[in-house]
Amino acid sequence: MPIKTGKQYIDSLRDGRRLFIDGKVVTDVTGYPPLQGIIGTIAGLHDDQHDPALHGLLAYKSPTTGEPVSTTYLEARTREEFAALAGCFHLRAKRTFGLMGRLTDFMSAFLVDQAVALKALGKNEAAARAQGMVELCRENDFEVTHALIDPQSDRSTLDAPSQAVQVVERTAEGVVVSGCRMLSTLAPVANECYVGPYYPRKPGEDRFVLAFVVPMNAPGLSILCRESFHRGQAAFDRPLSSRFDEGDAILMFDRVLVPHERMIIDGDLEAYNGMLASRPGYTPIQATIRSTMKLRFLAGMATAIARANGRDKLPRFQAAIGELIALVSVADGIRAGAVEEGLRRAEAFARGETRIGGDGLTEPKVAGVCGGAAINFFFPYANTKAADVLRIAAGSGVLAMSGADYANPEIGPLMDKWLVGPGIDARRRLELMKLAWDMTGSEFGSRAGLYERLYSGDPEINAQRWFRSGITRECEQLVHELLET
Template identity: 85%
Template sequence: PSSGAPVSATYLAARTEAEFHHLAGCFHLRARRTFGLMGRLTDFMSAFLVDTAAALRALGKHDAAARAAGMVELCRENDLQVTHALIDPQSDRSTLDAPSEAVQVVERRPDGVVVSGCRLLSTLAPVANECYVGPYYPRRRGEEKFMLAFVVPMNAPGLSTLCRESFHRGQDPVDRPLSSRFDEGDAILMFDRVLVPHERMIVDGDIAAYNGMLQARPGYTPLQATIRSTMKLRFLSGLATAIARANGRDKLPRFQAAIGELIALISVAEGIRAGAIAEGLARAEAFARGDVRIEGDGLTGPKTIGVCGGAAINFYFPYANTKAADVLRIAAGSGVLAMSVADYARPDVGPLMDRWLVGPGIDAKRRLQLMKLAWDMTGTEFGSRAGLYERLYSGDPEINAQRWFRSGITRECEALVDQLLNN
């Protein structure tokens, strides 16, 4: 830290094995406190901004890297909450071309660049201090006015935040144990001639920087996402197990098998975490050697730059956490449609609930708590949003799959067939 005062370790640009484990431990503590249910806490964007600065530096975009580093320092030293808006308005899903409604340059002035347009989906925006706007999918030549990466305050003149309604509407926390505590809030951001000062405009029309920074990251962000997703998988698996025990279903082979599969998925997730740390260390070493180069509008790198964390958040965790939620639904059954905790206040009903709504080795009140927790995780607005969030955590799964199809790994696999046939 430039001030010498303690700052969040989530901004650590880890380069050694010890630093990577320290960073991972910090991510783990936050995920543990929130049970993996908040995907856009401060640690996500801390890692994202550090990744961005490192990627631009590795690409030789030193001026852009310096501006990104300046934003890292601003947010780190002032302990600011940052949200992001990476996706264009989905006015026409049949094309990846930048829509006319997307954030774009509308005027250049001596004091900065004026932008207008719309961006989504900004999670945690209602309580954020700053917003990062940048690439998620690559742009094509001719779209330079859309090739922007910048950071602006959430109260910047001309910036409007359109928030969805809250999922918690004053219900008792026993009835809504998750909605009442872990609703992050999502928003659409509308930029109506917002001035971005030059020092906050990280990338402006540079196709190599804009597209390259998507691929040249050291990997702090996938590491954070892997740790958070693993914690959520653990929580869902634990809840499914507790519900099965409360129903006596833990004695049935099919539920033992279903939950056993979740435990196996957790073991794989822990392996992904170890792989993400190893890849991050390999990337850091490659960057230190300058072993990254730009070719045309894209980027190629050494074999040491891996893709474990990226593949996990694209495909593995959306599958694993969706699977865990499905097992939870089946284990709970119709029992999740339980009464309210307020029913205990009724003198004619409360004693009957204590007598008749028990489970194997569990009293009625504890069983009610479990069922309301399962319902909030799977059946309420919070639960529905959580399921959609995991499925689309890293964007459109089909577009992501097409990008993986175009990767060098596909050619490596195909070469094995040629090797066999040629011999």
């Protein structure tokens, strides 16, 4: 099936999956009220692909069927293709204001990265299976989530815990797995789930060395969701919760059969640990574009709020918001760098190389992953900073009454008279304050703050990885060069 319509996406969710959410067991997510907002948002993105004005940006001709498929799966190799891929990511992030950290775009890029990396590593059989999963998801226009992290059984060690997803049996049909994985954002409304590496495994952990894709209705798979953040409040009062609550889940695999063609890696430690370090970098491009869009949205919200209460005239707030705008400019540069770096890596892969770098004279010998570094450190800082500025700009104004109160004929006219701002009426001012509350003070906003801090995993472990990089040694060498001259 080529690109789906919104209705086709909604129909695809009626698959008998088992969702444990809010104390209920839900087998038809399309009929569960708290999920209607996010389902509608994703359905709208599917419909965008059929909009004649957007189709050329969001879809391209499938290399296998010739049918239109999502551009998020484009394996870009040329500058023009990288521009098309980044443009698609940008538009979809703009349509969701950067608020959906795990749009299926992330996994589209991740799956393509994985297939290319395995091929570059010479893992041809695994690469073929990975490419098969790319084509399965691309040709069916699936929404794909992931579960990359082991359960928090003992965070004092990176050893695979006994509760992690592992092989329990091998059959003629495939591999039977049991165990737990987290944290699967988008799981309640996705079609497929990828389970694979984020942190490396160690020798002797072969039964945990797995990468595979399964449908969300796989027999034996239970989706244990966190509580819903949208509980029927009007969109006026919860403008973000009502549209962008992706949902997060822990996935329980109780003897789930993974067919051989869906099992990308089974026990190959070199492939498992190597593929994340050898990818061309489509995933960091998507992640930086999404994160930049959210930073733009937060900076814009802080500006609108400051204008609504007159704080935009105060030097203190001009400086605070000005710093956010400067961070947006830095983020735009990171985005451009991630795209350029992706192009360099794609060109290197075409030459049979898995690394890029310089000559040590005109540019550094060791090249990092600027997009990866940015999502590890820059964007958690920048988006947290932006949310803090928004809180200060709004002040106690976010502790506002509801839209129903404004509609009350007894009190509404008084609000129109007294609860106004410079050049702004009471209704729009109230809308802005409810938006600011949903972004910073509601359950949705609190989760968003935590999510940005931990978007790419444990920041301490990420920092230790960077310490072990070749860049560290190259920086240190500068000191010794000075001392030796």
